[in-house]
Amino acid sequence: MADPAVLKTYFDTVDNLQDYYVERLKEAVAIKSYELADLGTHVMDGKTLKLPPAILGTYGNDQNKKTILVYGHYDVQPALIEDGWSSDPFELHETSKHQLIGRGASDDKGPVIGWLNAIEAHQKAGIEFPVNLKFCFEGMEECGSEGMDELVVREAKRYFTGVDAVCISDNYWLGVTKPCLTYGLRGISYFKITISGPGRDLHSGVFGGTVHEPMTDLFLLFSKLVSPSGDILIPGINDNVEPLTEEENKIYESIEFSMNEYHDAIGSKTTIYEDKIKTLQHRWRFPSLTIHGIEGAFSAPGTKTVLPAKITGKFSIRLVPNMEPDRINALVEKFLTEEFAKLGSKNTLNVGCVHGAKAWVSSPNHWNYVAAAKAIEKVFKVHPDYTREGGSIPITLTFQDALNKNVLLLPMGRGDDGAHSINEKLDRSNYIEGIKLFGAYLHEIAAIKAE
Ligand SMILES: C[C@H](N)C(=O)N[C@@H](Cc1c[nH]cn1)C(=O)O
Numbered sequence: 001m002a003d004p005a006v007l008k009t010y011f012d013t014v015d016n017l018q019d020y021y022v023e024r025l026k027e028a029v030a031i032k033s034y035e036l037a038d039l040g041t042h043v044m045d046g047k048t049l050k051l052p053p054a055i056l057g058t059y060g061n062d063q064n065k066k067t068i069l070v071y072g073h074y075d076v077q078p079a080l081i082e083d084g085w086s087s088d089p090f091e092l093h094e095t096s097k098h099q100l101i102g103r104g105a106s107d108d109k110g111p112v113i114g115w116l117n118a119i120e121a122h123q124k125a126g127i128e129f130p131v132n133l134k135f136c137f138e139g140m141e142e143c144g145s146e147g148m149d150e151l152v153v154r155e156a157k158r159y160f161t162g163v164d165a166v167c168i169s170d171n172y173w174l175g176v177t178k179p180c181l182t183y184g185l186r187g188i189s190y191f192k193i194t195i196s197g198p199g200r201d202l203h204s205g206v207f208g209g210t211v212h213e214p215m216t217d218l219f220l221l222f223s224k225l226v227s228p229s230g231d232i233l234i235p236g237i238n239d240n241v242e243p244l245t246e247e248e249n250k251i252y253e254s255i256e257f258s259m260n261e262y263h264d265a266i267g268s269k270t271t272i273y274e275d276k277i278k279t280l281q282h283r284w285r286f287p288s289l290t291i292h293g294i295e296g297a298f299s300a301p302g303t304k305t306v307l308p309a310k311i312t313g314k315f316s317i318r319l320v321p322n323m324e325p326d327r328i329n330a331l332v333e334k335f336l337t338e339e340f341a342k343l344g345s346k347n348t349l350n351v352g353c354v355h356g357a358k359a360w361v362s363s364p365n366h367w368n369y370v371a372a373a374k375a376i377e378k379v380f381k382v383h384p385d386y387t388r389e390g391g392s393i394p395i396t397l398t399f400q401d402a403l404n405k406n407v408l409l410l411p412m413g414r415g416d417d418g419a420h421s422i423n424e425k426l427d428r429s430n431y432i433e434g435i436k437l438f439g440a441y442l443h444e445i446a447a448i449k450a451e
């Protein structure tokens with residue numbers, strides 16, 4: 001067990017520094033980090049762009065201590081005030097309810113800065129750091145972690161040598177009150193469908209009714225993908241999804257999860273399922289298909305009567321264990337090509353997967369999870385729930401396979417943080433208690449080693 005006196009000194013130091021930590025997060029949120037660039041290149045929409053750098057760092061090199069690899073990402077989802085934010089998304093501000101609002105506050109700048117604060121609090125408190133740390137902070141996570149698999153595989157026996165376990169803080173509690181440890185993620189296949197027809201955008205009054213319209217074709221294709229109740233309609237997609245067993249069903253019964261809180265997080269009661277078990281299963285262990293948007297279409301306010309000439313529809317499928325991205329991509333491309341042929345349109349279709357990642361499930365009995373559970377008990381005075389996550393963190397499985405080490409997801413934020421949405425927030429208490437949790441977790445790891 002970690003020394004209670006050391007933990008108390010550490011917790012007190014974090015409490016004393018909390019305003020300073022909020023200022024630091026403010027500086028991080030102010031960086032529009034969907035615009036950074038600089039490591040190799042990748043091709044997006046026909047343009048060659050530089051990849052943003054992955055930041056590798058080492059703190060401590062004591063042979064008698066365990067080495068923990070901490071991963072996070074400094075890139076964020078794009079955000080514009082016109083999307084409906086109540087204030088500038090890149091100016092962190094604190095509400096009267098002590099919510100820190102700003103793009104990336106929860107996903108994932110708060111946790112990334114949290115790790116750095118945990119180191120600094122040890123220095124300020126004069127406490128010996130309990131483990132060696134290696135950091136890997138990347139800037140492409142929100143675009144499928146392009147370039148990262150190669151980096152991790154290349155550095156597995158170089159920079160990452162000596163790593164004993166991996167910790168990622170890039171997901172969220174299941175609800176709003178109880179911390180959790182997460183041992184599974186869904187994967188993702190992200191698709192673009194481009195349909196081109198006329199040589200340029202046209203007047204719909206002058207040309208409408210005489211040309212095949214790309215938008216009409218796209219909407220017909222979109223309508224074939226998924227039913228209103230979430231069933232994926234592409235033949236063969238669900239073939240490899242493991243059937244539910246009675247035993248697995250029981251796991252979901254004991255998890256604390258409130259449909260009311262979930263409705264609050266969504267902002268409506270429009271859930272497909274009324275009960276918690278089906279809702280959790282469809283977030284964690286069944287695939288889902290989401291239509292994200294259309295590039296090239298008229299979307300501004302007003303009544304412009306344009307007939308768009310070329311549009312790109314975007315959708316993704318969240319994958320679960322046993323769903324192979326290559327097989328899924330082939331099924332999707334074949335299906336859309338066949339359905340497009342049935343339309344009898346003279347337009348041109350181009351469909352392809354732009355990035356993908358497999359699902360990941362880990363063993364929560366490992367010492368990495370045991371240490372984190374003890375740390376949660378110290379900081380929050382509760383035993384955590386063990387959860388899976390519906391989102392994707394593409395590099396997780398690569399760390400597990402390339403380093404052959406256990407990976408733990410240790411979330412900082414709450415289920416209602418609104419990651420990827422407007423008014424993303426991180427509660428001040430989650431930020432500050434999260435910094436304590438990170439430090440306590442590292443102390444518990446050192447204590448397990450010494451036991
Ligand atoms: C869970 C994590 N914080 C996250 O938001 N991941 C993204 C990753 C992604 C993959 N393609 C695009 N983004 C997600 O699950 O959407």
Ligand SMILES: [Zn+2]
Binds near residue numbers: 107141170
């Ligand atoms: Zn994230």
Ligand SMILES: [Zn+2]
Binds near residue numbers: 420
């Ligand atoms: Zn994200």
